[in-house]
Amino acid sequence: MNAIIVTGGTRGIGRAIVDALADRLLAKEPDLGEARLVVTYRSEKAHAEALAAALRSKGIVADVLGMDLASGESIDAFVGQMRENYGAVRALINNAGATYDGSFLSMSDEGMGKLIESNLSGTIRLTEGLLPLLRAANPAAVVFIASAAGVYGKAGQVPYATTKGGLIGYTQLLARRCVRQNIFVNAVAPGFIATDMVAKLDPIMYEPILHNAALQKMGAPEDVAHVVYGLLKPGYVQATTIKVDGGHLR
Amino acid sequence: MSNLILHGDGPIAAALASRFRAQAHDVRMLPLSEVVDGTADLKAHFEAFAASGGSYANIYIDLTEGFDEVAEFQADSEAARIALERRLKEMLKALKYGAQHMARGDGGRIWVLCYDHSVSFSVKAPSNPITNYAAMAAVQCVAKEIAHFNVTVNLFMIHPPSDTVEAPLWRQARDSLHVYRLKYKPQSASQVSELLHMYASIGQLSTTGGVIPVGSGIAVCNF
Numbered sequence A: 001m002n003a004i005i006v007t008g009g010t011r012g013i014g015r016a017i018v019d020a021l022a023d024r025l026l027a028k029e030p031d032l033g034e035a036r037l038v039v040t041y042r043s044e045k046a047h048a049e050a051l052a053a054a055l056r057s058k059g060i061v062a063d064v065l066g067m068d069l070a071s072g073e074s075i076d077a078f079v080g081q082m083r084e085n086y087g088a089v090r091a092l093i094n095n096a097g098a099t100y101d102g103s104f105l106s107m108s109d110e111g112m113g114k115l116i117e118s119n120l121s122g123t124i125r126l127t128e129g130l131l132p133l134l135r136a137a138n139p140a141a142v143v144f145i146a147s148a149a150g151v152y153g154k155a156g157q158v159p160y161a162t163t164k165g166g167l168i169g170y171t172q173l174l175a176r177r178c179v180r181q182n183i184f185v186n187a188v189a190p191g192f193i194a195t196d197m198v199a200k201l202d203p204i205m206y207e208p209i210l211h212n213a214a215l216q217k218m219g220a221p222e223d224v225a226h227v228v229y230g231l232l233k234p235g236y237v238q239a240t241t242i243k244v245d246g247g248h249l250r
Numbered sequence B: 001m002s003n004l005i006l007h008g009d010g011p012i013a014a015a016l017a018s019r020f021r022a023q024a025h026d027v028r029m030l031p032l033s034e035v036v037d038g039t040a041d042l043k044a045h046f047e048a049f050a051a052s053g054g055s056y057a058n059i060y061i062d063l064t065e066g067f068d069e070v071a072e073f074q075a076d077s078e079a080a081r082i083a084l085e086r087r088l089k090e091m092l093k094a095l096k097y098g099a100q101h102m103a104r105g106d107g108g109r110i111w112v113l114c115y116d117h118s119v120s121f122s123v124k125a126p127s128n129p130i131t132n133y134a135a136m137a138a139v140q141c142v143a144k145e146i147a148h149f150n151v152t153v154n155l156f157m158i159h160p161p162s163d164t165v166e167a168p169l170w171r172q173a174r175d176s177l178h179v180y181r182l183k184y185k186p187q188s189a190s191q192v193s194e195l196l197h198m199y200a201s202i203g204q205l206s207t208t209g210g211v212i213p214v215g216s217g218i219a220v221c222n223f
Helices: A012-026 A043-056 A072-084 A107-136 A148-152 A156-177 A201-213 A219-232 B013-021 B042-051 B069-075 B075-103 B117-121 B129-149 B169-177 B189-201
Strands: A002-006 A035-041 A060-064 A089-095 A140-145 A183-190 A241-244 B003-005 B026-030 B056-064 B108-115 B151-158 B212-213
Touching: A002 A012, A002 A072, A002 A107, A012 A035, A012 A043, A012 A219, A035 A043, A043 A156, A043 A241, A060 A072, A060 A219, A072 A107, A089 A107, A089 A148, A089 B026, A107 A140, A107 A156, A107 B075, A140 A219, A148 A156, A148 A183, A148 A241, A148 B129, A156 A183, A156 B069, A156 B075, A156 B129, A183 A219, A219 A241, A219 B169, B013 B056, B013 B169, B042 B075, B056 B075, B069 B129, B075 B108, B075 B129, B075 B151, B108 B117, B108 B129, B108 B189, B129 B151, B129 B212, B151 B189, B189 B212
Parallel strands: A002 A035, A002 A089, A035 A060, A089 A140, A140 A183, A183 A241, B003 B026, B003 B056, B056 B108, B108 B151, B151 B212
Antiparallel strands: none
C-alpha cells in the first residue's frame, strides 16, 4: 500500500490539503492510485481526533499520527513507522512549520536556532528519511509549503523567512538529486491566507500588504490546496516555487 | 574606516582585503564561529570593538567558500544537514550582531557574499542553493527592519571567479551555452573584488535588501 503524507495537516492550509486529497481519493482519481492518507500533528490531539472523525465520516481511513519536527527522535520514529507499514510513499507534502516572529535585533539566538532546527532541518531530516519510500512509488511527488516571506522577505519574520527560503533552496537541491527517479519536487509559497494564525493578527499588520497584491484580498486555504494537488501529478513542473499570494506586485 | 570580513577564506575576500589595505583602511578577518571550530564569539567581538571606540563601516559575511551543499548531500545527507543547520544559525547571528553594532553607531553596510549555485550546472563549482535562498530571504527581511537605523544589507550572488575553476571547464561551459547567444566571461577574484570595493565606496548607497548578480552570462538572479 502507498501512503500520501501531509505533515501538520489538522488545521489551516494543511487541513485544506487533507480535505482536497480525501475528496480525490474518494473519487478514485487515477493520478493518485491506491493510497492511504497519513496526516501528522505536533501536539493538539483534539484537532487530530476531530480530523480522524471527519475523514471517517467521509469514508476515508487515515492514519493521524503525532510527529514533532523539533525532535529528531520523533521524526525518526515516524519514518520507521512508515517503513514498517507502507511499501512506498506516493506523495509527501511538507506543510508543518512553526513561527518565531518579532524584532530581529532583539531575538534570542536560541529561538532563532530552534526554528532552523525544526522548520528547515527537521523537514529535511524527514524528507531524507522517506526518500527510499518515495523512490519506490515511481512516480512520487514532494511538495514543500514555503512562504511568500521566503521569496521576497517580510519585516518581523527573519528566522521564519530564512527557513522558508532554505526550503526553496532544498527544493532545487533535491530535484537535482532525484533526476531520472520520477520524483517531482516543488514548493508552494503562500502569501496571506485566511487561517487561524492570520486571524490572530491585527488587520493593520496585513491590510497594507494585501493592498499591494493584484487581487487585493486574502487567499483561502483551499487556494493553496488546489495548487498543491496539481503538483502531485507527474508532468513538466520541477524544482520550482509557485507563489500563491494574490499577485504581489513587488 | 574599519571593515570586517567574516569567514573570508576565499580568493574574493583576500582580494577585497588587499584593496582596503592598499587604501590604508583597517580590515579584520574573523571566522564564522561554528562553521570553523566554535571558538569565535561574534557578540563579544563587536562589544569589545565598540568599547574600544571602533565602528565598522562594512561587514562582509562570506558564504562562498568552504562548503558545497550539492556534493555534501550526495555524500552524506545527515552530516550535510547538520553542517547546514550550524551555518545558517551563524549567518543569522552574524546579521543580528553586525546590525546591532552598526545601529548603535552611525549605521553601516552589511554585505553577504554567495556563489551563484546555478553555475555548477555548467562548471564544477560549489553549489549551495539552500544557504543561498535562506540568505536571500534573510537579507530581504532584515533590510526592511533596519533601514531606519541607517544600516543597509545586500547580497552579492557571484559567479565563482575564474581563479577557482579550471580554464577548460569554462570554455566547455561557454561553448555549451552558444545556442542562447549568452556566454560566460569568467572574471578573476580581483575583478570581482573591484566591484565589491566600488559598492563599499559609494557615498550614498541607495539599495538595501538587494540581491545583486555578479557575473557575465546566465546568472540565477537576472531574470
